[in-house]
Every structure is written in structure tokens, then in C-alpha cells.
Amino acid sequence: MGNTSPRPPALNQDSVDGVYTQRREDSCQNLSTSSSGRSFASVNSHQSTFSVSRPWSRVSRRRWKESTLTLPYESSKTAWPVSQIESFFLPEFPFRSEGKHFTNLGEINKGAFGKVYKVSDEKGTLYALKVLSKSKIIRENAVQQVKDEVRIQRVCGHHPFIVDCPFHWQSKKRLFIVSNYVAGGELYDLLKTYTVLPVALVKLYVAQLALALDFLHNAGVIYRDLKPENILLDASLNVQLIDFGLSKWLPYGKTTRTICGTFLYMAPEVWTGEEYGHGVDWWSLGVIACVMLTGKYPSAEPDSGQFSTVLPQVGLDGPARDLLQRLLQVKSAQRLRTLRALKNIAFYKGYSFDDVKDRQVNPKELLPEIPEKLGDDFEGFDESFVTQL
Structure with missing residues (x-):
């Protein structure tokens, strides 16, 4: 159960610990003391059919808790099917675009980790969509940097002279950061x-x-x-x-x-x-x-x-x-x-x-x-x- 893919070669222990510190603290608070087998990262998830019909043995339950709560590389091995490369960018980057759909109007810039596109939503509102490669971010050990970037812009974007960041999410291989489109150039x-x-x-x-x-x-x-x-x-x-x-x-x-x-x-x-x-x-x-x-x-x-x-x-x-x-x-x-x-x-x-x-x-x-x-x-x-x- 869970992901068993090999560890990313470019990550060192310090960077991974930095990514997972908050998740481990949050998970300890959300973990149920019962033996239902629910995912510690989502208290609203339901019991699986397997865990109801065939409860985990005492040994299996102990091993699951030890591996997921103490070893950062094993934190994705839970009843909740989240791959390791996806869990790196949680909770800042959820797995959905909040119901928004965008139309690509062309590329406007390039960066170290991806490209920036001019897009519009269903109402015709223009945005700048930054599409970043997860593999490049991990290879450059920049996971925390990208997470800080979106948090800072989201928190401070209401200032009249700072561009806001209303949407951000992730897919299997990419990160998506949507900012307000600024039409006057640099x-x-x-x-x-x-x-x-x-x-x-x-x-x-x-x-x-x-x-x-x-x-x-x-x-x-x-x-x-x-x-x-x-x-x-x-x-x-x-x-x-x-x-x-x-x-x-x-x-x-x-x-x-x-x-x-x-x-x-x-x-x-x-x-x-x-x-x-x-x-x-x-x-x-x-x-x-x-x-x-x-x-x-x-x-x-x-x-x-x-x-x-x-x-x-x-x-x-x-x-x-x-x-x-x-x-x-x-x-x-x-x-x-x-x-x-x-x-x-x-x-x-x-x-x-x-x-x-x-x-x-x-x-x-x-x-x-x-x-x-x-x-x-x-x-x-x-x-x-x-x-x-």
C-alpha cells in the first residue's frame, strides 16, 4: 500500500526534513487513536473496505505508525494515495484549481523552472500563469523556496503595488501559480x-x-x-x-x-x-x-x-x-x-x-x-x- 518509488537523488536529508517538519506536526494532531486505519493527513476520509472487513494486526499497525510518523521518506505510505513527489509541495499546493478553467493566450516569459503564459478565465479576466517543473525544482533543491514564494505573494498581494496571487495548485508533474495580469510591461x-x-x-x-x-x-x-x-x-x-x-x-x-x-x-x-x-x-x-x-x-x-x-x-x-x-x-x-x-x-x-x-x-x-x-x-x-x- 502506498508509494514505493525510489528516493529523489538530488534531495539531501536536511531539505527533506525541512519540507516535512510541518506535515509531521500536523499529522500528529490529526491522527486518530483508534485502529480504523484512516489517513493521518485527512481526518475527513472514510475507512477503506479492506480495513473494516479485515482489521490490521497489532504488528502491522505499529509498523505503519513508526514508518509514517518518524521517517520523512516514508510519509507518503499511508492509506491516503498521495505520491511522494506530490506530498513534497503540500499543503501550499493543493491538487485542484479551485474550479477555475483558463484559456491559454500565448507564452510571455521564461524562467529557471518553467514558463509564464497569458491566460483568461471563463469571464474573460486576464491572468499570468506560471507553469513550473517539479523535477527541476527538486533537482535544484528549491522546494521550500517555491513554497515560500507562493505563501508570501498570497499573503502580501493585497498591497496596491504588489501583484496578487489568487490561485495556485499542482498536478502530477507541474506546479501552477496564477497572478494578476499586468498590462503595461516592465x-x-x-x-x-x-x-x-x-x-x-x-x-x-x-x-x-x-x-x-x-x-x-x-x-x-x-x-x-x-x-x-x-x-x-x-x-x-x-x-x-x-x-x-x-x-x-x-x-x-x-x-x-x-x-x-x-x-x-x-x-x-x-x-x-x-x-x-x-x-x-x-x-x-x-x-x-x-x-x-x-x-x-x-x-x-x-x-x-x-x-x-x-x-x-x-x-x-x-x-x-x-x-x-x-x-x-x-x-x-x-x-x-x-x-x-x-x-x-x-x-x-x-x-x-x-x-x-x-x-x-x-x-x-x-x-x-x-x-x-x-x-x-x-x-x-x-x-x-x-x-x-
């Missing part, structure tokens, strides 16, 4: 078109992203991959934060030291292997603000044995330069890393963050006509920062 495409954005629009976008980061940090989430490719624009060109694949549950004030992210936007303390906290997201925001204001990336030069940030030599007024210098402090303790501190700098003097949160400012009204020369300068960015630090 911030990266807007930067390629305009090279440099108007200061008023930069002020709006930095404020919107800061509100989203503040919300995530207060919810105990560190984002860790803030970049223009992960910032979509809706029909009104307001920002929408997507892709929580590298996000992590991290209580505010705590630290971690996993090296991850995109090199150009990665804070110095991340890729040097030091412990870091939520301040790394504010560094990434500073890099994005620098690109929006100047069309170039920041660089660095040695200063008294240490490195300090050097901004592009372009025309920046005092408040804009002050914003970048505060966000791009190499030493995290000296970096601007709270929404309250951002509101009090000269760049945002007299600015209403309440109007930003309520979407009272229209980004389209802040954009000039598309210039004849497109973003050549942005495409030829300066990589000296990541090569020198």
Missing part, C-alpha cells in the same frame, strides 16, 4: 525607451516602491531581488512588484547570509558573504533610482582602504544627489533603510505619500513624448561597481 522597457525619466516620475516610482518594501519588511519578508525586470507597470503605469522567488521570511531586525540576487543590484554585504538584513532592499532601490535619474549605474572607488559609491557625472540637483548618496551607502548601518527616514529627506519635502498610496498621482501625466533616440546609454551601462567592490 520598468526595464520604459527605461530603455526614455533612458532618463523625469524627476517627478522618479519621485513617484521611488515612493511607490518604498511603500511596497516597507509593507513587506513589516510583514517579516525580505525581497532580495529588486530590479527593473521585476517591476511591472499596470495600465496607468503604476508599479507592480512581482517574482518573489528569492524572497524569504525574515523578522524585522534579524539577519541572514545567503548570497542571492542580481549582481548589478546586489548590496555589498550580500555578495561579500556578510550577514545582512532588510537594508539590502533599500540599496537595490538606490541603484534603480540612480538608473532612472541618470541612465547609468553607480560605480565605486577606493577611499582610505575602503570603497565608497561614486555617482555618474551627470546633472543632478542637490536633493536628487542626496537621495542617491543616502540609499547607496556602502556601510549598511549608515544607509537610509526606512520609509520614515525617506519621507524626511529634502527630495520629498512637501510630498504626500498618502496621495501616492491612494493612486492620486497619474504617472502618464508625468511622462514626456517618446524621444527620437532610444535607450542606447542605458543599454551600455557601467559595470565597474560590481567588478571593483
Whole structure:
């Protein structure tokens, strides 16, 4: 009875224990003390005909309890027919799509574990459907990462500048994650078109992203991959934060030291292997603000044995330069890393963050006509920062 397939070769004991810890705790609470033979993972299931007509022997019952409750690789060997590769992704990914049916309207993107499609439901509502390969996720030891991604997006998706994730489920070989469709494209495409954005629009976008980061940090989430490719624009060109694949549950004030992210936007303390906290997201925001204001990336030069940030030599007024210098402090303790501190700098003097949160400012009204020369300068960015630090 149950699955007897071999163990996945790429999983180590630690990762499997991490996947099954919560299931073992939940199963211990749901397990009936009777000898009915019901599945410990589903208290609403009925007795099988076999268990009623021929009760298990005392020895068989003892072996079943010992194998399913103490050995993580044996947890799928129960009266409930769930295969091992399916149980890896429970309870975050159920076995149904909640009665929803989607029509595929074409592929729109590719990722490390699968593809993203534009789909519509029965009412014509558009969504982005991410289809992930279970085998690739297991091979890369990323089971917990994918489960955290969908939980974080589901919990935080009600924020006005974060894309919601209304549906997610699994099949035998794939995971399905449905997010709201954002029609305006990536911030990266807007930067390629305009090279440099108007200061008023930069002020709006930095404020919107800061509100989203503040919300995530207060919810105990560190984002860790803030970049223009992960910032979509809706029909009104307001920002929408997507892709929580590298996000992590991290209580505010705590630290971690996993090296991850995109090199150009990665804070110095991340890729040097030091412990870091939520301040790394504010560094990434500073890099994005620098690109929006100047069309170039920041660089660095040695200063008294240490490195300090050097901004592009372009025309920046005092408040804009002050914003970048505060966000791009190499030493995290000296970096601007709270929404309250951002509101009090000269760049945002007299600015209403309440109007930003309520979407009272229209980004389209802040954009000039598309210039004849497109973003050549942005495409030829300066990589000296990541090569020198």
C-alpha cells in the first residue's frame, strides 16, 4: 500500500526534513487513536473496505505508525494515495484549481523552472500563469523556496503595488501559480525607451516602491531581488512588484547570509558573504533610482582602504544627489533603510505619500513624448561597481 518509488537523488536529508517538519506536526494532531486505519493527513476520509472487513494486526499497525510518523521518506505510505513527489509541495499546493478553467493566450516569459503564459478565465479576466517543473525544482533543491514564494505573494498581494496571487495548485508533474495580469510591461522597457525619466516620475516610482518594501519588511519578508525586470507597470503605469522567488521570511531586525540576487543590484554585504538584513532592499532601490535619474549605474572607488559609491557625472540637483548618496551607502548601518527616514529627506519635502498610496498621482501625466533616440546609454551601462567592490 502506498508509494514505493525510489528516493529523489538530488534531495539531501536536511531539505527533506525541512519540507516535512510541518506535515509531521500536523499529522500528529490529526491522527486518530483508534485502529480504523484512516489517513493521518485527512481526518475527513472514510475507512477503506479492506480495513473494516479485515482489521490490521497489532504488528502491522505499529509498523505503519513508526514508518509514517518518524521517517520523512516514508510519509507518503499511508492509506491516503498521495505520491511522494506530490506530498513534497503540500499543503501550499493543493491538487485542484479551485474550479477555475483558463484559456491559454500565448507564452510571455521564461524562467529557471518553467514558463509564464497569458491566460483568461471563463469571464474573460486576464491572468499570468506560471507553469513550473517539479523535477527541476527538486533537482535544484528549491522546494521550500517555491513554497515560500507562493505563501508570501498570497499573503502580501493585497498591497496596491504588489501583484496578487489568487490561485495556485499542482498536478502530477507541474506546479501552477496564477497572478494578476499586468498590462503595461516592465520598468526595464520604459527605461530603455526614455533612458532618463523625469524627476517627478522618479519621485513617484521611488515612493511607490518604498511603500511596497516597507509593507513587506513589516510583514517579516525580505525581497532580495529588486530590479527593473521585476517591476511591472499596470495600465496607468503604476508599479507592480512581482517574482518573489528569492524572497524569504525574515523578522524585522534579524539577519541572514545567503548570497542571492542580481549582481548589478546586489548590496555589498550580500555578495561579500556578510550577514545582512532588510537594508539590502533599500540599496537595490538606490541603484534603480540612480538608473532612472541618470541612465547609468553607480560605480565605486577606493577611499582610505575602503570603497565608497561614486555617482555618474551627470546633472543632478542637490536633493536628487542626496537621495542617491543616502540609499547607496556602502556601510549598511549608515544607509537610509526606512520609509520614515525617506519621507524626511529634502527630495520629498512637501510630498504626500498618502496621495501616492491612494493612486492620486497619474504617472502618464508625468511622462514626456517618446524621444527620437532610444535607450542606447542605458543599454551600455557601467559595470565597474560590481567588478571593483
